Amino acid sequence: MNNNLKILTNGIIKENPIFVLLLGMCPTLGTTSSALNGMAMGLATTFVLVCSNMTVSSVKNLIPDQVRIPAYIVLIATFVTVVQLLMEAFIPALYSSLGLFIPLIVVNCIVLGRAEAFAAKNKVFPSMFDGIGIGLGFTFALTLLGTCREFLGTGKMFSQTIYPENFGSLIFVLAPGAFIVLGFLIAIINKIRSYK
Amino acid sequence: MAKLKSSLRNMFLSLFSICLVAGMILAMVNEYTKGPIETSKKLQLENAIREVTPEFDNSPAEEAYWAKINETDSLKVYPVKKDGKNVGAAIESNSMRGFSGEIRIIVGLDEKCRLLNYVVLQHAETPGLGDKMKFWFKEDKNNRNIIGKELKKGDLKVSKDGGSVDAITAATISSRAFLEAINRAYTAYSGGVSDAGSGATAPNDGTTEATQKK
Numbered sequence: 001m002n003n004n005l006k007i008l009t010n011g012i013i014k015e016n017p018i019f020v021l022l023l024g025m026c027p028t029l030g031t032t033s034s035a036l037n038g039m040a041m042g043l044a045t046t047f048v049l050v051c052s053n054m055t056v057s058s059v060k061n062l063i064p065d066q067v068r069i070p071a072y073i074v075l076i077a078t079f080v081t082v083v084q085l086l087m088e089a090f091i092p093a094l095y096s097s098l099g100l101f102i103p104l105i106v107v108n109c110i111v112l113g114r115a116e117a118f119a120a121k122n123k124v125f126p127s128m129f130d131g132i133g134i135g136l137g138f139t140f141a142l143t144l145l146g147t148c149r150e151f152l153g154t155g156k157m158f159s160q161t162i163y164p165e166n167f168g169s170l171i172f173v174l175a176p177g178a179f180i181v182l183g184f185l186i187a188i189i190n191k192i193r194s195y196k
Numbered sequence: 197m198a199k200l201k202s203s204l205r206n207m208f209l210s211l212f213s214i215c216l217v218a219g220m221i222l223a224m225v226n227e228y229t230k231g232p233i234e235t236s237k238k239l240q241l242e243n244a245i246r247e248v249t250p251e252f253d254n255s256p257a258e259e260a261y262w263a264k265i266n267e268t269d270s271l272k273v274y275p276v277k278k279d280g281k282n283v284g285a286a287i288e289s290n291s292m293r294g295f296s297g298e299i300r301i302i303v304g305l306d307e308k309c310r311l312l313n314y315v316v317l318q319h320a321e322t323p324g325l326g327d328k329m330k331f332w333f334k335e336d337k338n339n340r341n342i343i344g345k346e347l348k349k350g351d352l353k354v355s356k357d358g359g360s361v362d363a364i365t366a367a368t369i370s371s372r373a374f375l376e377a378i379n380r381a382y383t384a385y386s387g388g389v390s391d392a393g394s395g396a397t398a399p400n401d402g403t404t405e406a407t408q409k410k
Contacts, residue, residue, distance in 0.1 A: 064202040078218040089232035
């Protein structure tokens with residue numbers, strides 16, 4: 001159990017997919033124009049990550065090495081499509097704001113990366129914890145990034161106005177702002193980590 | 197269990213069975229969600245129509261028709277009736293001139309072509325800027341409000357283009373596209389009714405001018 005806890009926190013802090021591993025930059029920069037979008041994208045990815053990690057680790061012995069990548073991609077794409085269809089059917093409100101990003105999870109290299117690096121070598125339970133940990137780390141990073149951009153760009157936090165919008169600077173809502181904020185956040189996190 | 201060797205037979209069998217199972221799962225989920233998805237889409241459209249039109253007692257979705265706005269383009273019009281009388285229509289309109297991608301709106305006009313309300317169905321404008329169109333043009337501030345305007349008086353334009361409507365701050369392109377969608381809806385409705393030749397109490401003045409536009 002102690003070991004599983006370690007795996008869980010590993011994904012959130014030591015191997016945070018965004019701030020440390022620098023994986024999955026495409027959805028990171030694209031979806032974090034507001035805190036809420038970032039969080040929802042993170043949670044959807046977490047769900048897919050947990051499902052794919054568990055499946056891959058349980059069928060890993062049935063998949064010959066040379067075809068493992070196509071096999072993983074088929075598995076991941078299946079889960080993503082299932083998530084998309086279920087979301088469209090039962091939570092249409094969420095789907096209308098996030099639907100565009102859901103198919104992007106398939107090509108998110110975090111999901112494939114964890115399947116390859118962790119789930120293919122470990123048992124089902126540790127893989128599940130790894131999926132939860134990395135997913136939460138991803139969600140945390142996306143939410144933080146989204147909050148900063150929303151705050152600097154529009155003066156809001158989770159759609160709550162903090163200061164008048166006229167003082168916000170437009171660039172943070174657009175793509176260049178994503179790079180700038182991400183760079184500063186990584187610098188800050190590295191500084192904090194170097195003290196340890 | 198030992199790991200399977202990468203022989204041709206093993207590779208073929210394992211990929212084949214994975215695809216088979218994945219296909220089966222997807223087919224099942226698709227079958228299972230088909231109904232709810234359709235219902236929720238229909239409900240969404242119905243709610244949008246209800247929101248932008250006066251009270252009605254017919255079923256606009258069944259009486260919908262395509263109204264031409266020029267040679268190659270047409271929009272879907274949902275006529276709404278009360279006690280058999282035409283009280284207006286909801287028009288599904290769009291514009292490709294947005295900041296990013298298509299903007300789809302549904303516009304409610306009464307029989308005198310007054311703008312009753314609008315709902316933004318789909319857009320990919322910048323969050324925090326262009327996406328403010330959802331409520332910006334309904335606000336009673338300066339010259340923002342376009343609700344209640346009679347459209348036959350002429351095209352709606354942002355003040356930068358010499359028009360009478362205040363554009364969204366820092367999102368003039370989105371505002372232009374949005375107003376274009378509204379104008380297209382008007383063109384379709386006023387031109388479409390006479391094209392269809394329905395005997396309904398339709399707006400007739402301005403029709404020829406509108407159909408010639410574009």
